Every structure is written in structure tokens, then in C-alpha cells.
Amino acid sequence: MTFLAISGSARRASTTTALLRALQSAATPAHTITVFDRVGELPIFSPDRELPSPPDSVAELANAIADADGLIVASPEYIRAIPGGLKNAIDWLLSCDALIDTPIVLAHASHRGDDMLGQLRLVLGTVSTRFNEAMFLRVPLMKKTPEEIARLLSKDASQTELLDFLTRFAAYCGSAD
Ligand SMILES: Cc1cc2nc3c(=O)[nH]c(=O)nc-3n(C[C@H](O)[C@H](O)[C@H](O)COP(=O)(O)O)c2cc1C
Structure with missing residues (x-):
């Protein structure tokens, strides 16, 4: 199965993106994960820009989602909310109908950020009929250095947790509901 993993952080040393890359590395050959860490490159959404076709960067992302299972x-939390770049990406994807039947789960790289x-959860449950709120991976990495993150995520227990999450998500993607 193939998965797309979108990071809501545009930061170079993002702990959020590091978690997604660790999932990518932990995947067995049966699963391929592509990490998308370029939400910052999408133009600001406007309904005026939807037609005749969305900008190339948006179409590329929408196609990558269509190709994924x-x-x-x-995402990190910014001022108790979804960072603007990620919300902007979701606005574009809604306008492209790219998310409606897509199985979606959340991963989170901080012990904070519950707002x-x-x-x-509200937004993804609105744009997709297959957002699975119950399936959630949380690995607190906030303020850790890339070296600390690599050390933590390479431990057997972390690898098992990441692989278990992917296995459960793959089963959900393959199921009818
Ligand atoms: C502008 C800004 C606002 C933030 N607001 C919050 C916040 O409201 N709550 C919180 O828990 N963390 C907040 N943070 C901290 C980030 O969510 C936290 O550092 C996160 O781990 C960064 O993720 P990243 O490493 O993937 O970029 C904020 C950080 C920035 C830069």
C-alpha cells in the first residue's frame, strides 16, 4: 500500500516532519510512504483561482493523494490552532475534491497541541468520510534535537509502535468502512 504523509510544519528541522520520516523508514516493503513537507509552497487559496484548473503545485499534491491508499x-500547534499553511492546503484539497473518500489518520509529535x-479532527472529519479519529499516533518529540530524535525513534519499542500504527492504518485503508 502507498501512503502520503503531510507535515503541517514548514520548519527545516521540524520534529513533525522527523516523525513522518521515521514512519517512512519503519515501513516494511509492503508499504511505501511519501512525505510531503512543502505546504509552505502552495499559493494562498482563493475560489477565484480554482478555475479553469488549480495551480500546478496544488494539482501535484491532489494527484499524490489520489494515487495513495x-x-x-x-502538524504542530500555532497559537492554539492549525498552522495557516496546513489549513490553506486543506482548503485547496477540499476545492479539488481530493479528500472526500480518502482514509485519513493523525500523527502528532508533541505532548502539547490538543487545541x-x-x-x-473537526476539519478532517468534515472533508473526508473516512477520517479515523480513533487511530492516532503520538510521539512527544518537541524541542528534541535531530540526534535525540534519531536515537529515540530507532529504539525497538519506538519501531514497534510506528510499525503497529502503519499496520493498523493499512488494514483500515483496505477495509470498506
Ligand atoms: C508561532 C508559534 C506559535 C506556537 N503556538 C503554540 C501553541 O499555541 N501551543 C503549543 O503547544 N505550542 C505552540 N508552539 C510550539 C510548537 O507547536 C512546537 O514547538 C512544535 O513542536 C513545533 O513543531 P515542528 O518542530 O514540527 O516545527 C508555537 C510555535 C510557534 C513558532
């Missing part, structure tokens, strides 16, 4: 979304998570 499922979508993993991970943002609540908003993301």
Missing part, C-alpha cells in the same frame, strides 16, 4: 496528517488536534 491513505493519508497521514501531522490544534481538536480543530484538525
